[in-house]
Amino acid sequence: MPTSYDLNLLRVLLCLLEERSVSRAAEKLCLTQSAVSKQLAKLRLQLNDPLFVRHAGGLSPTPRVRNLAPTLRQWLQTANQMLEAEGFEPSSSQRSFRCSVNETCFATLLPRFFGKLSRLAPGLKLATHKLSAGSIEGLQHGEYDFAILTRDNDPRAPSHLQVKHLPKQVRCLELYREDHVCLVRKGHPVLQQAWDLNTYLQQAHLSCECEVGERWLLHTVLAEQGLHIENSTLTADFFAATMLCQSSDLVFTCTRSFAQEVVNTHKLAQLPLPVEMAPFSYLLAWPEHLEEDPAHRWLRQLILEYCQG
Structure with missing residues (x-):
């Protein structure tokens, strides 16, 4: 067991924890993969733990590394403040x-x-x-x-x-507050109809997974009235949802600022969301x-x- 510790290796350990890949960590640290592998071997010796387990998707940290992570980040933060x-x-x-x-x-x-x-x-x-x-x-x-x-x-x-x-x-x-609107393809039949809650509910809808999952406040508000929308298609990516929306008759409910960006670059039209909900907040958190x-x-x-x- 070594009697002295190379504290510079802790930066390597933290980078490996964040990147979960020797090659990506080497690139971020401006080192060769061989150098990072050698430093990982030293870390394993110093900490008497395998630290990471290799699998098809990269490196998985051991419980020892996961437990060390908050202390490592705090140590690096303190070092940066000193410098x-x-x-x-x-x-x-x-x-x-x-x-x-x-x-x-x-x-x-x-x-x-x-x-x-x-x-x-x-x-x-x-x-x-x-x-x-x-x-x-x-x-x-x-x-x-x-x-x-x-x-x-x-x-x-x-x-x-x-x-x-x-x-x-x-x-x-x-940061600011905003609300939701609806996106449909240009030429969608609803653009020739009265756009109200009844028309909105009759459409097939495209939904996108987010931090809160597939269901969010809109579903709760409609459920309180005994109503629901038919989510016929689910995607995990907003830009993929945009492409699907412009090539189908699906209705995509999204944030107003995002809609304003994509209507300028895609064949889409914007409609108001015919459901009353309070504006939500974008927050900067730390x-x-x-x-x-x-x-x-x-x-x-x-x-x-x-x-x-």
């Missing part, structure tokens, strides 16, 4: 941030600030991942540095999906322990400047 003790300088920063993002934001929110970010901080790395049911827990455990997510203001929404229901360890600010981090504070201020309101 930035004289103040954060965006133009020379090499910091990396991981962000979990609501899928519609890839088309609507990220383009608002990404260009400015790349000009002001060309060395800063922002890795974006699709929001999932585990993203909030990931924020708490240090897996993500930011999340951009939606929460309901309508009291009929399940409590865990309302704005007020976020863990105390997670800080957040509202873990409490990053509240005072200079680089994190700078980045979230940039996001707020270009995305809030």
